[in-house]
Amino acid sequence: MDVWGLFLAEDARDFDDAVSMYQKDDGSYMLGVHIADVSHYVRENTYLDREALLRGTSVYFTDYTVHMLPEKLSTDICSLKENADRLTLSVLMNISKTGEFISHEIFPSVIRNKKRFNYKEVQEILDDQNGPYLRELNLLSQLARLLHDIRHKKGSIDFDIPEPEFELDEKGVPTYMRFKERLWSHQIIEECMLMANKTVARYIRKEKHKMPFIYRVHDIPEYERIQEWFSYMELLGIKVTRFGIPVTPGKFQRAFEEALHQNNSAFIKQTALQVMMKAKYATEPLGHFGLACKDYTHFTSPIRRYPDLIVHRLLKKYLMNNKPDLELEDHLDTVARISSEAEQRALSAQRVYDKIKQMRFLKTKTGEISEGIITNVTAQGLQVELRDSCIEGFVPLYSLKNDYWYFDDRNLTLTGRRTQSRYKIGDIVTVRIVQIDIQQLKAEFCLEN
Incomplete structure (x- = not known):
């Protein structure tokens, strides 16, 4: 279908989602979330499919990407490019003017992305109240606030931890580090995707309750x-x-x-x-603690996540009222386990990559002074996180001169026996960057004054 109105594709390296919006005469919203139909091109049990399962997810670094799928698919054939017809799976959701879910439709479709914005462009249009698709953007913003408020009332937890990003020189050494800017336009798309994921999961549980499926679950913390x-x-x-x-x-x-x-x-x-349990994939709808909802799956990113690709295949099968194969449930258990493991590998790789870049960046700042917060106290010294970059380093006990230090393991404090100076978790301190060990991914600081 040649969809009217607005399409807002994600500001990323591959574009697998778009949205549409209009308001009905009764004041309710008609939100459309349209996701690239990767399952049309990646057929079940082909070499391409098996390789995608093993990779599990695309992994994004500053200077390159390890794609789950070949780039020809992920950045071209499946990508929802502007003014190009693309196969999609669409979820149309009718939501009341108070934010309550009314009804939905799920169906295969062909869309044409009329306009691809980036997040900053959308934010500027909303702030200035001037620009293309202003009415649709305002409706999306109104609906996103309603959905966010409802989530919050139910207990959904928004951590919004800042993500680092780097500018690199020709040798890959960071010359500048900052945190990614979090705009309201990001939240708009996030609310749309969350709603689509919930709608798909609820449809399977309520209307196809005996059908095998893959859910995204998050257990209650200990x-x-x-x-x-x-x-x-x-x-x-x-x-x-x-x-x-x-x-x-x-x-x-x-x-x-x-x-x-x-x-x-x-x-x-x-x-x-860190208190939370790790979210994972499962074949039972066990609920999602962090989002405070019973029904949740991953449907919106099949270009970069294998479980989303499986969800698309299952939806198309069930929409045609096809019965599942006898071996499907066992297969989905395997997919859930492998995908959860692949996700943790990818997160670990991204953490190590960020840590390496942070250490290389900090090495260029050796000798400089910065403010930090003490995050842990041990008998060996102080763990300090720099306030401007959130990079952690260690102040060894031997650098705390001119006193003998007593470690209180109950209250986690270091107290000078002669001066009675005391350091505890949460103290703001000024430190000098002494040395960086990139091999060990460790930074050594010393206290100033």
């Missing part, structure tokens, strides 16, 4: 880890109201926001995220 987080907040001087069993998204959300109200830093967000 109560002991939450109590440890409460204790850590106390060491930081942050007062958070403790709660008991049962652990619910709403309870944790309120405690997390209570902490952020006192210290809205990336460090606090990271400590809360």
Whole structure:
């Protein structure tokens, strides 16, 4: 179908999603999420399919990408380019003017992307209230705020941890580091994709409840880890109201926001995220704690995630009322396990890559002075995170001269016996960057004054 209105494709290296929007006479919204139909080109059990399963996901680095699929597919044939007809799987959702879900349609389609914006362009149009597709963008923004508010009331947790990005010289050495800017336009698309993922999962559970499927699940965090987080907040001087069993998204959300109200830093967000269990793929709809919802899957990124590709295949099969093969359920269990493992490998690779770039960047700053926050205290010294870059380094005990230091392992403090100077978690300190060991991915600091 040649879809009217607005298409806003993701500002990325491959474009697998687009949206459409209009408002009905009764004031309700008609949101369309249209996703590249990769399953049309990557057929089941072909060499291409088996290789995609093993890779599991595309991995994005600053200067290159390890694609799950060949670039000819991911950046050309399947990519939703402007003014080009493309095969898609569409989800049309009718949502009331108060943000409540009314109905949906899911169907294979052919779309033509009328306009591809980047996030900054959309943000400028919304801020200036001037530009192409202004009415549709305003409707999308209105709906996104409604959906976000409803999610928040249900207990959905937004961590919004800043992601580093680097500018590299010709040798790959970072010359500049900053955090990616988070705009409201990013949130708009995120709300649209979340709604589409929920709608697809709910459709399968309610209307195709006996059919095998792949869900995205997130388990309840362990109560002991939450109590440890409460204790850590106390060491930081942050007062958070403790709660008991049962652990619910709403309870944790309120405690997390209570902490952020006192210290809205990336460090606090990271400590809360570490309490969470890892999200994974499963064949049962076990719910998603972080999003505070029962039904969730990954449908919106089949170019870069294998489970989304499988979800597309299953949807097309079930929309035709085809019965699943007897071996399908066992196969999906295998896909869920392999995809979860591949995701963790990709995340680990990205973390190591970022750490290497951070250390190489910091090496160019050797001798410079910066402000940091103490994130841990041990008998060996102080762990310090630089406030401007969130890069961690270590202040060894031997560099703390002119005193003998006593380590309190209960309160995690170092106290000077002669001067009675004390260092604890949460203290703001000024440090000098002493040396960087890129092989070990470690930075050594020393305290100034």
